[in-house]
Amino acid sequence: MTIPAKAFQRWLQSIAPDASTADVCRVSGIKRTTLAQQLVRGKVAVHTVVSISRAYHANPVASLAVFDDYRVLAGPPHPPTKCELVSQISTPDLLRALLSRSAMDPAPGAAAPALGPAPHATSVKNWVDAIDDGEVRQRVSASTGVAPQNYSAQLTANRLSPELAMATAVAAGVGPVGGLVATGLVTEEEAGWPAGARQAALDSLSDGELTVLAGDRLQALGKVLRRHEHDQAQTEKIWENLG
Amino acid sequence: MIETLQWSTLAICGLVAAARIPSALRGENRSLFGIFALMTLAILLSIQGPYLVIDQAMGGINLANLLLRFVVFGAIFFLGIRVSRGFGADGAYRLITGKTGLMVLLTISAVMVALFLLMDTSGSSAGLMAISAKGGRNSALVEYYGAAGRAYPAFVALALVPPMVRAVRERLPLLVRIAAGLLALGGAAVALTLLFPLIPPSMSAAEFIINYSAVLCYVVGLALIWTARIVNRHSGSRKTSTEM
Known part of the structure; x- marks a missing residue:
């Protein structure tokens, strides 16, 4: 979900009032052409906001919360479960x-x-x-x-x-x-x-909880690996017969 | 337009067959080279000019047409075996190489030869057009002979369509999935040839287009799989063990 260029410009003004676009790019390590392209299209990537926030020592989450689509991030802190x-x-x-x-x-x-x-x-x-x-x-x-x-x-x-x-x-x-x-x-x-x-x-976590959790993770990993091996074997068979 | 289609199909087929020569010499999948070579020969025999030259050399009684039919049978038989094995389509493999498949092949071949012998086949004519024009029983016999010649390729092609459609949706390299789609399309086109008797004479160009697109789909599809392998080998040697 991109951020409208207008809202982005307004936010940028508030966070780095006197900085030129070139300054912003240099400080945040974003390629100038990338940012220019995003501004021309009117759609600024979320990553851009995060990088610029970090460069100007602002909290990226608080920065994102300024934008309409990310309002939900504002509000009282919600500790993780x-x-x-x-x-x-x-x-x-x-x-x-x-x-x-x-x-x-x-x-x-x-x-x-x-x-x-x-x-x-x-x-x-x-x-x-x-x-x-x-x-x-x-x-x-x-x-x-x-x-x-x-x-x-x-x-x-x-x-x-x-x-x-x-x-x-x-x-x-x-x-x-x-x-x-x-x-x-x-x-x-x-x-x-x-x-x-x-x-x-x-x-x-108790020993039991941790063991079950680790078991679940291993099982999921095993499934992914097996599927990968199956795909690999199938592809090998195609190469062998038709490659 | 049809001439262009014919010659360009011949050129593509010939190029792919030639490109397989080095690997065939190294002993890799020789039958794949065989399939391409047979397909090239089949296309050569289906074009007016080369057909007349070859048939004259064989006595001018249209034996070249019978040869063409068997070349097509051979190509589609080996193609069926390779493709069904490659894609793990055990059902199709059993159907093609099992008792049923061989019975179908033998019966159709016998009927085809019998029909050929019953015709008055003197006078070289690509597609046996002139024979059919002789009228009487000849035109009916040419019709049946043609149907027999299309029946076996359609049998193999139909057996291959379901596994190819399935392969398109599987987690295989993208090029292989595109190739499977082309093979499915080619199979569908070959199966369509069964409906040729329903096509009115005014639209006979449609028959050529279906025939040659079927060949093109098969050849390009098989060449794509080969390309995919080469691409895979190169990218595989460059990035080592970064992928799972």
């Missing part, structure tokens, strides 16, 4: 944490290393799964008009447009920024997630 926090822990990190639990290994070695930053390889899908009550996808589909199969395709590719990410959060009744963290548009810190919140959420 435990499920959301855990969903943003990568599968390798989760497995390492499990291996360092005494239930898994009576004589655990060193403590698990620090968690890698969000997002991770399957963070979008894990986030939606974490907040899905079973009907979230249908509700998002109904409210945005995006076909369920297109929505699923984005999740499978570990992608979600900001519009859909916010609609999903609203449909699930969680904080509106969670999806933007999961898609990597903004960082946990920018979203107002407390430092160490994911580690704390992970530590609060």
